Amino acid sequence: MMNGGTFTNSTRGVRSATMSLCLPRYQDCSRMITNQEQEQEEEFIAVRVQDPRIQNKESWYSYVDFKIFLHSNSKAFTAKTSCVRRRYSEFVWLKKKLQKNSGLVPVPELPPKTPFFSVGNEDFIEKRRQGLQQFLEKVVNRTVFLSDSQLHLFLQTQLSPEQIEACVQGHAPYGVTTAILRYASSNQGWAQEEEGGAAEEDCERTLPVFYESPDSPTPRHQPSECESSSEISLAESDAHTGSDDQSDSRD
Secondary structure, three states: OHHHHHHHHHHHHHHHHHHHHHHHHHHHHHHHHHHHHHHHHOOOEEEEEEEEEEEOOOOOOOEEEEEEEEEEOOOOOOEOEEEEEEEHHHHHHHHHHHHHHHOOOOOOOOOOOOOOOOOOOHHHHHHHHHHHHHHHHHHOOOHHHHOOHHHHHHHHOOOOHHHHHHHHOOOOOOOHHHHHHHHHHHOHHHHOOOOOHHHHHHHHHHOOOOEOOOOOOOOOOOOOOOOOHHHHHHHHHOOOOOOOOOOOOOO
């Protein structure tokens, strides 16, 4: 009986020692798997400002606008890829709106405004492009700014500032999510980059627009009654006809 008891106690001791040796390894493996899953699920937001173009080149009211390309897996964005064009005065408008809604949180600075400049000054335009890029990179990485629907409409539709304000205030026949999804599904952002039909088809094949359902989370505002596609298209086609920075039409 004693020998049997001794054998049993020894066996239990060996098992306990074995488990104590294996447990740290198991915990390490578990942490590694958890870390890998977190890395795979980590959200990213990539935004690029590029391709400056002179609009109304032969007119006194010529100005430069820039392409804004956004790609993200973040739930904050309704459309996962988007492409729009914006001019400097629209960035100025956005900064003012973000500051108004963010309270005491400072908004990143824009590149300085120059009263008069030549649209052919490539060095100046490149410096401005870099400044706008840095501005947006900082903005999209702050939660307080991502909660502003005006930012989403600025980045993911071609609505003018006046139309964006009307939309978020509920004065438009369409909501924030509806406007973004309609613009994304129309591929207008890619179509405006190329004028040829074949080039447009190539662009759509290489840069597909991914978007979620109308139930996708868009901050603050829920979609209102959906307007017809012709009304959305009309609103977007008038995007650059609204008033811009009156102090300098070239911005």
